[in-house]
Amino acid sequence: MKRVLITGATGFIGTHCVPLLAERGFEIHAVSSQTLPTQDPFEVCWHNADLLDATQIRTLIQSVRPTHLLHLAWYVVPGKCWDAAENLRWVQASLELLQAFSHYGGQRLVMAGTCAEYDWRYCYCSEHITPLSPTNLYGTSKHALRIMVDTFSKKQGLSSAWGRIFFLYGPYEHSVRLVPSVIQSLLLDQPARCTHGNQLRDYLYVEDVADAFVVLLESDIQGPVNIASGYPVALKDIVYSIAEKLDRRDLLQMGVLPLPEDEPDLLVADVKRLSNEMNWQPHYGLDQGLDKTIHWWENRLNHG
Numbered sequence: 519m520k521r522v523l524i525t526g527a528t529g530f531i532g533t534h535c536v537p538l539l540a541e542r543g544f545e546i547h548a549v550s551s552q553t554l555p556t557q558d559p560f561e562v563c564w565h566n567a568d569l570l571d572a573t574q575i576r577t578l579i580q581s582v583r584p585t586h587l588l589h590l591a592w593y594v595v596p597g598k599c600w601d602a603a604e605n606l607r608w609v610q611a612s613l614e615l616l617q618a619f620s621h622y623g624g625q626r627l628v629m630a631g632t633c634a635e636y637d638w639r640y641c642y643c644s645e646h647i648t649p650l651s652p653t654n655l656y657g658t659s660k661h662a663l664r665i666m667v668d669t670f671s672k673k674q675g676l677s678s679a680w681g682r683i684f685f686l687y688g689p690y691e692h693s694v695r696l697v698p699s700v701i702q703s704l705l706l707d708q709p710a711r712c713t714h715g716n717q718l719r720d721y722l723y724v725e726d727v728a729d730a731f732v733v734l735l736e737s738d739i740q741g742p743v744n745i746a747s748g749y750p751v752a753l754k755d756i757v758y759s760i761a762e763k764l765d766r767r768d769l770l771q772m773g774v775l776p777l778p779e780d781e782p783d784l785l786v787a788d789v790k791r792l793s794n795e796m797n798w799q800p801h802y803g804l805d806q807g808l809d810k811t812i813h814w815w816e817n818r819l820n821h822g
Contacts, residue, residue: 521545522735523582525569525615526590527562528552530690531630531683534728535588536560542732547582549591570607572614579618587619587627588735596694600634605659612663620674627671628735631682631742633720633785635661644788645682645742653780668741679734684746684787687756688724688807689814697808700757701815704766714773715754718784720746723807726800733798739791746787747800759808 522539526532527548539546540560547563554564565582567574569591589612593604612629619627634657637649652658664680671678687697696712703710722730722745730745754772761767792798802810 522586523584524588538732575614589629600654626677633684638782641784680742684720718750720786722747723802744787748789750786
């Protein structure tokens with residue numbers, strides 16, 4: 519039996535991973551420090567635990583004894599996570615998870631990384647070519663953890679991979695992020711304030727991100743893998759597409775917000791490992807992904 523422990527199961531990506539893990543026959547154990555779901559159609563065994571407490575981590579792993587670990591949990595509050603001290607606590611918690619997983623017989627683990635590990639001055643991000651030179655504590659913490667996970671796994675004979683997430687959107691995203699903020703503003707007949715939007719970014723619909731993580735978990739691929747589309751899109755094109763779909767282009771205010779410091783003009787992933795070694799392709803294009811996202815927000819706003 520494939521028994522997986524998924525952290526961050528109630529989060530943006532984890533929410534979409536659970537049904538995919540169920541489809542692939544995993545016995546699913548999910549952990550949350552919050553109130554546990556009262557209804558779950560996927561026969562998930564939920565565990566209430568604080569992953570920032572080493573004792574609770576060891577107790578959890580000893581109880582579950584997972585064969586697989588999908589570690590998505592982290593501190594990711596928009597506007598705060600880049601340089602928050604919580605990053606250091608999550609490095610420590612992730613190492614505790616890693617050691618306990620290995621000690622109690624774990625076989626295969628995948629952890630979530632970030633494109634913020636790369637040196638963004640290079641614009642094109644390839645796992646084995648582009649320098650890793652993060653400029654914030656979030657990227658630095660993930661980068662340091664990846665090195666330790668890789669070294670520990672090799673010493674202990676663990677199979678491990680590292681999914682580097684680029685830009686994503688979809689249902690359950692934090693409301694202040696670009697796509698949901700524009701959708702909500704337009705649905706509520708309010709102005710959508712944006713930068714000029716000329717920045718080119720690599721966006722992938724969240725269900726595809728989740729699917730890539732689950733496929734990676736089932737594979738035997740080792741090390742870092744970019745999880746992205748491989749195609750850059752201008753942020754203004756995303757914004758205009760949303761406005762056209764909602765017929766509210768009149769509410770767009772492009773160029774009224776300043777760009778963040780050190781914002782690169784282009785950031786795109788090399789996805790050859792993802793497409794060639796994993797034989798994986800996205801199921802959703804930007805147009806279809808935005809349709810599904812808009813529909814989800816319409817339901818949410820209409821039904822509270």
